[in-house]
Amino acid sequence: xxxxxxxxxxxxxxxxxxxxxxxxxxxxxxxxxxxxxxxxxxxxxxxxxxxxxxxxxxxxxxxxxxxxxxxxxxxxxxxxxxxxxxxxxxxxxxxxxxxxxxxxxxxxxxxxxxxxxxxxxxxxxxxxxxxxxxxxxxxxxxxxxxxxxxxxxxxxxxxxxxxxxxxxxxxxxxxxxxxxxxxxxxxxxxxxxxxxxxxxxxxxxxxxxxxxxxxxxxxxxxxxxxxxxxxxxxxxxxxxxxxxxxxxxxxxxxxxxxxxxxxxxxxxxxxxxxxxxxxxxxxxxxxxxxxxxxxxxxxxxxxxxxxxxxxxxxxxxxxxxxxxxxxxxxxxxxxxxxxxxxxxxxxxxxxxxxxxxxxxxxxxxxxxxxxxxxxxxxxxxxxxxxxxxxxxxxxxxxxxxxxxxxxxxxxxxxxxxxxxxxxxxxxxxxxxxxxxxxxxxxxxxxxxxxxxxxxxxxxxxx
Amino acid sequence: xxxxxxxxxxxxxxxxxxxxxxxxxxxxxxxxxxxxxxxxxxxxxxxxxxxxxxxxxxxxxxxxxxxxxxxxxxxxxxxxxxxxxxxxxxxxxxxxxxxxxxxxxxxxxxxxxxxxxxxxxxxxxxxxxxxxxxxxxxxxxxxxxxxxxxxxxxxxxxxxxxxxxxxxxxxxxxxxxxxxxxxxxxxxxxxxxxxxxxxxxxxxxxxxxxxxxxxxxxxxxxxxxxxxxxxxxxxxxxxxxxxxxxxxxxxxxxxxxxxxxxxxxxxxxxxxxxxxxxxxxxxxxxxxxx
Numbered sequence: 001x002x003x004x005x006x007x008x009x010x011x012x013x014x015x016x017x018x019x020x021x022x023x024x025x026x027x028x029x030x031x032x033x034x035x036x037x038x039x040x041x042x043x044x045x046x047x048x049x050x051x052x053x054x055x056x057x058x059x060x061x062x063x064x065x066x067x068x069x070x071x072x073x074x075x076x077x078x079x080x081x082x083x084x085x086x087x088x089x090x091x092x093x094x095x096x097x098x099x100x101x102x103x104x105x106x107x108x109x110x111x112x113x114x115x116x117x118x119x120x121x122x123x124x125x126x127x128x129x130x131x132x133x134x135x136x137x138x139x140x141x142x143x144x145x146x147x148x149x150x151x152x153x154x155x156x157x158x159x160x161x162x163x164x165x166x167x168x169x170x171x172x173x174x175x176x177x178x179x180x181x182x183x184x185x186x187x188x189x190x191x192x193x194x195x196x197x198x199x200x201x202x203x204x205x206x207x208x209x210x211x212x213x214x215x216x217x218x219x220x221x222x223x224x225x226x227x228x229x230x231x232x233x234x235x236x237x238x239x240x241x242x243x244x245x246x247x248x249x250x251x252x253x254x255x256x257x258x259x260x261x262x263x264x265x266x267x268x269x270x271x272x273x274x275x276x277x278x279x280x281x282x283x284x285x286x287x288x289x290x291x292x293x294x295x296x297x298x299x300x301x302x303x304x305x306x307x308x309x310x311x312x313x314x315x316x317x318x319x320x321x322x323x324x325x326x327x328x329x330x331x332x333x334x335x336x337x338x339x340x341x342x343x344x345x346x347x348x349x350x351x352x353x354x355x356x357x358x359x360x361x362x363x364x365x366x367x368x369x370x371x372x373x374x375x376x377x378x379x380x381x382x383x384x385x386x387x388x389x390x391x392x393x394x395x396x397x398x399x400x401x402x403x404x405x406x407x408x409x410x411x412x413x414x415x416x417x418x419x420x421x422x423x424x425x426x427x428x429x430x431x432x433x434x435x436x437x438x439x440x441x442x443x444x445x446x447x448x449x450x451x452x453x454x455x456x457x458x459x460x461x462x
Numbered sequence: 463x464x465x466x467x468x469x470x471x472x473x474x475x476x477x478x479x480x481x482x483x484x485x486x487x488x489x490x491x492x493x494x495x496x497x498x499x500x501x502x503x504x505x506x507x508x509x510x511x512x513x514x515x516x517x518x519x520x521x522x523x524x525x526x527x528x529x530x531x532x533x534x535x536x537x538x539x540x541x542x543x544x545x546x547x548x549x550x551x552x553x554x555x556x557x558x559x560x561x562x563x564x565x566x567x568x569x570x571x572x573x574x575x576x577x578x579x580x581x582x583x584x585x586x587x588x589x590x591x592x593x594x595x596x597x598x599x600x601x602x603x604x605x606x607x608x609x610x611x612x613x614x615x616x617x618x619x620x621x622x623x624x625x626x627x628x629x630x631x632x633x634x635x636x637x638x639x640x641x642x643x644x645x646x647x648x649x650x651x652x653x654x655x656x657x658x659x660x661x662x663x664x665x666x667x668x669x670x671x672x673x674x675x676x677x678x679x680x681x682x683x684x685x686x687x688x689x690x691x692x693x694x695x696x697x698x699x700x701x702x703x704x705x706x707x708x709x710x711x712x713x714x715x716x717x718x719x720x721x722x723x724x725x726x727x728x729x730x731x732x733x734x735x736x737x738x739x740x741x742x743x744x745x746x747x748x749x750x751x752x
Contacts, residue, residue, distance in 0.1 A: 265558070343595035347658070350553060351608040352585035352665065361607070366598050 002131075003065055006138055010061065014054035017146040021049025024153045032155060040160035048159040049149030051166050057142045064134050072126045076119050084115045099123060189440065192433035199427045200228045205434060207231065211397035213417060213428045228431050230438065232397040236314070236407035237439075240389055241382040243318025243403050244325055248382075249375055251322075252329030259330070260337040261359055272334075279327040287391035290320035295392055302404060310406040312394035318403065321388050328378045336370030337363060369453050376450030380443040386411040410435050494524065495739045496729035497716070504529040504669060504699045505550065510564035512545050512554065519545045522564075523725040525718060527669075532691060532700045534714035534731065536707060538746065541720040543703045547671050550701065551587035552580050568669070585612055588662035592674040594654035596646035596661070601638050604646040604657055605629060608665035624664055632660035633690055652683025659690065663698070670694065672702040676709065688713050707747055711735050719743045 025045035029035045035042055073096055077086075086092040101107040102120035109117055153159070197205070208229020255275060259268055295316035302309030309315070340363050348358040364371070394406030395416065417432040499506075503526035512520035519542045527533050535543040545554065552573060554560040566573045573583060585608070596604050605625045608614075615621035625642070629635040634656040638649070646657050655675060662670055672691070676684040691700060691713045704710050710717050710731065717734040719727045719742070727740040738744040 341595070343591060343593055344597060346553065346556070346589075346591060347595040347597065347661075348607070349556060350551065350584055350589035350591075351611060351661065352581045352583075353607075353611050354581055357611060361611075362597050 003061065006061060006135060007058075009135075010054050010057045010138060010142060013057075013142045013146065014050040017053035017142075017149060018043075018046040018050040020046075020146065020150050021153055022046030024150055025159075028153065028155060038155050039158050040163075044159040044163050045153045045157075047163045049146060049153065051163065052149030053142050053146040055166070056145050057138045060141060061134070061138060064130075068130045068134070072123060072130060075126060076123045079122060080119055081115050084113060103127075186440070189433050189437050192430055193437045195425075196427055196430035196434045200431070200434075204228065205230055205431075206438075209399055211413070213413070213431055226428060228427065228434075230410070230435060232399040233408060233410045233413055233435065234438075235399055235401070236393070236397070237383055237409040237411070239314045239401060239403060239407055240318040240321065240393055240409055241379060243315055244321040244382045244385075245375070245379060247319050247322025248325035248329050248378060252326045252378075253333050253371065255326070256330040256333035256337060257359055257363075260334050261355065261363065272331075275330055276327050278324065279331075281324070283324065283385065283387035284391075286320050286324050287387045290316050290388050290392035294320055298404075307404060309404045310394070312392060312406040313404050314393055314407045315403040317389045317391075317393035320392065321382055321385055324385070324388065325378050325382055328381060329374055332374030332377065333367070333371050336367040336374065339370070340366045369456055373450045373454035376446050376453065380446040380450070383446075384411065384439065384443055386415060390415055410439050414439075492724070492726070494725045495727040495743075496734075498525045498725075498728045500526045500528040502529065503527060504531070505566070505568045507550075508565040508567075510546070510549065510562065510566060512542070512549055513561040513563075514545075514557070515559040519723055520549070521723045525725060525728055527699060527701060529699055530695060530697070531716060532695045532702065532714045534710035534717045535701065535703045535720060536705075536710050536717060536746070537720035537726075539705075542723040543718075543720045544673050546720065547673055547701060547703050550669075550671055551584050551589055553584075553589065555580065585665050586667050587669045587671060588665065588667035589671045590655070590658050590662055590673065590675045593678050594651055594658050596649070596654050596657050598645065598647055600643045601629075601646045601649070601657060602642040605660050605664050607661060612665055614665060628660040628664040629657075631663055631694070632656045633686065633693075634660055650683070652679050652686060655679060655683065655687060656690065659687075659694075663694070667698065669699040669701070672700065674703050674705055677705055684709070707735070719746060721746070 022042045022045055025038055025042040026035070029038050029042070032038075038045075076099060077092070077096060084095075086095045098107065099116060099119045100123065102109060102112060102116060103123040109120075205228050208227060209231050210227045210229045211232045213226050213228060255271075259272055259275075263271060291312070295311055295313060298313060298316050298319075299309045299311050344362050344366060345358055348362045349355075353361065389409045390412050393409060393412060395408050395412065396406055397408050397413070398405060400407060414432045414435050417429055417435075422429045505527040507526070508524045510520055510523045511518060523546060535547065537543050548554045549562050549566065550573075552562075554562060562574060568583075568586070572578065597607065599607070602625055605628050606615075606621055609621060609624050615624055626635060626639075629638065634653060637653060638657075646654065649657060655678075659670075659675075676687050679687065688709060691702065694700060695715075702710075702714065714731045716728060717731045718725055719734065719738075719740070721742050727734065727738065727743045729739060733739075734743060735747055738747060
């Protein structure tokens with residue numbers, strides 16, 4: 001039986017165990033005079049039986065899934081006659097792949113050596129045995145678990161604490177899963193980066209002013225040996241993000257103030273969702289809007305003023321990115337502004353302050369930490385944004401502070417380094433991981449900073 | 463103070479007293495009992511109705527507040543006394559769906575006239591709230607807020623002087639003079655409330671509205687505020703809403719009793735608490751409801 005089928009079998013048995021356990025507790029309770037004579041509610045007895053039925057089997061299933069391939073592979077390889085046994089680990093893997101392909105029928109069997117054919121057959125055999133023994137084991141384990149859970153159902157048995165404890169463990173496991181995934185990503189990026197820094201010194205990477213990652217693959221090729229100075233990329237990222245924030249912060253903040261302080265209920269109920277639609281537009285749509293509409297418009301506009309604006313400019317990409325970020329800032333700022341107690345507004349208005357004086361002198365200062373926190377989150381969003389800059393900012397790694405020029409960003413370079421056919425041991429591709437690591441570090445620091453500010457703000461009113 | 467328009471309402475109520483005392487039901491169109499009106503009122507209300515959306519919170523209230531008088535509004539919860547107070551400096555404007563009808567005049571000027579500047583009105587009629595609400599600024603900036611707003615100080619020295627004077631009047635100066643630039647929110651509840659009073663008087667208002675200013679304070683802080691109210695009444699007209707009848711008795715010159723949105727009785731405080739003119743007032747002050 002396939003693993004998925006086994007999974008469904010376990011779940012089905014679990015449900016069945018639930019009804020058995022619950023039914024038994026009800027049956028026991030009846031002669032005693034109702035379920036009030038049980039320690040726990042009948043559903044807890046049901047869950048107890050279901051957990052006993054399903055959890056051990058699920059555990060066994062996952063262990064089996066992890067180890068059965070390894071076990072089968074090594075058994076097959078060990079059984080190979082000495083003559084065709086592989087010499088080193090590279091040829092070991094090659095041979096193993098070949099046997100697996102033969103077994104799966106991907107490679108034709110004709111013309112292969114008898115030893116390999118036998119090995120392939122053996123592999124098929126082992127797999128069948130493994131599957132059936134797994135099914136049998138799981139079935140037995142589930143049924144035994146179910147029986148055990150069922151038999152423990154008794155008026156004085158405390159099923160509720162047991163179920164609660166298990167529920168807590170399951171929640172913990174889910175939380176750990178998320179954390180370990182993040183950790184896994186960080187570590188994989190870290191290890192690849194370390195590999196990169198073996199061929200390119202970290203100092204050259206972080207402080208180098210020249211970025212051209214094209215390396216010659218063969219000795220006789222013409223071409224640069226590649227230089228990996230990340231400064232132009234980070235400057236480009238900063239430039240585009242800065243343009244985005246110049247657009248997003250004032251507009252987002254002011255629309256938040258309008259929505260929170262001035263708009264009446266009707267306006268608010270339409271304007272707020274309309275603003276949040278901006279957040280729902282896919283970034284690729286923003287990207288071609290920037291590349292096809294905004295950038296040519298800016299170029300033509302620039303010509304009118306006698307300015308030379310590149311047709312892929314930081315201004316176009318940053319401006320459109322700013323529009324994308326507006327709902328981010330406005331909804332976060334709206335939240336913190338609404339969280340300022342009404343008594344502050346009353347106090348200020350009762351002093352004879354106008355609405356805008358109240359907003360300027362009391363509301364904004366009181367909400368400032370929260371607003372700054374929101375802006376920080378928006379900045380890390382802008383730094384990590386990819387699609388718009390890929391389409392509208394250009395590829396040339398120029399070290400410039402002119403927003404009318406085309407620049408490239410860290411994310412754009414990661415995309416170009418890793419798309420298409422690549423070899424994953426050259427510094428060129430590994431550079432992507434180093435860039436990713438630096439980007440991750442920067443946004444992480446910004447996020448920590450932002451969360452710290454937001455937390456400080458919370459303490460103020462509690 | 464004279465006793466003109468209200469006498470008509472007083473007599474039938476008194477005659478009906480023995481049997482009416484039995485019922486605490488409020489009959490419609492009962493006129494306010496007692497001394498509602500004065501000759502030269504600081505503020506005068508005529509036939510004031512206040513609505514929240516469709517719900518009427520204040521029914522046909524007419525009363526005068528004399529200059530430098532402390533008038534206390536008492537009554538059971540939800541009787542409209544806070545709503546009434548908030549209509550005196552148009553703080554009800556900030557509540558969606560609130561509508562005020564009738565005439566409210568200060569020194570003869572209609573407060574709800576279209577051309578009236580609300581900002582100016584609120585500078586003339588200060589307000590202290592139930593819960594101390596100092597701004598999250600320093601003590602100094604809290605007091606200086608109003609003077610800065612209305613351009614009352616031309617120089618830093620002027621401002622310092624106003625701040626000190628206001629804090630002294632609110633009898634808070636000695637406690638905070640060493641830490642004027644620390645956060646106002648760091649003070650104790652009673653100090654915060656006195657800071658709010660200092661903030662209100664820093665713009666030299668003519669009248670101060672107090673909405674249950676002591677309900678969030680302990681007895682000692684309450685005693686200090688009450689003492690302060692007495693001192694302030696030398697310079698300001700004060701209208702105070704309170705839940706505590708003892709407090710009304712201690713600080714006010716006149717007491718107004720509200721019941722279900724109607725003004726039942728207005729009389730000198732002593733009289734209200736010794737010889738209430740209306741059966742509902744008597745029922746309230748003797749603790750039969752409230």
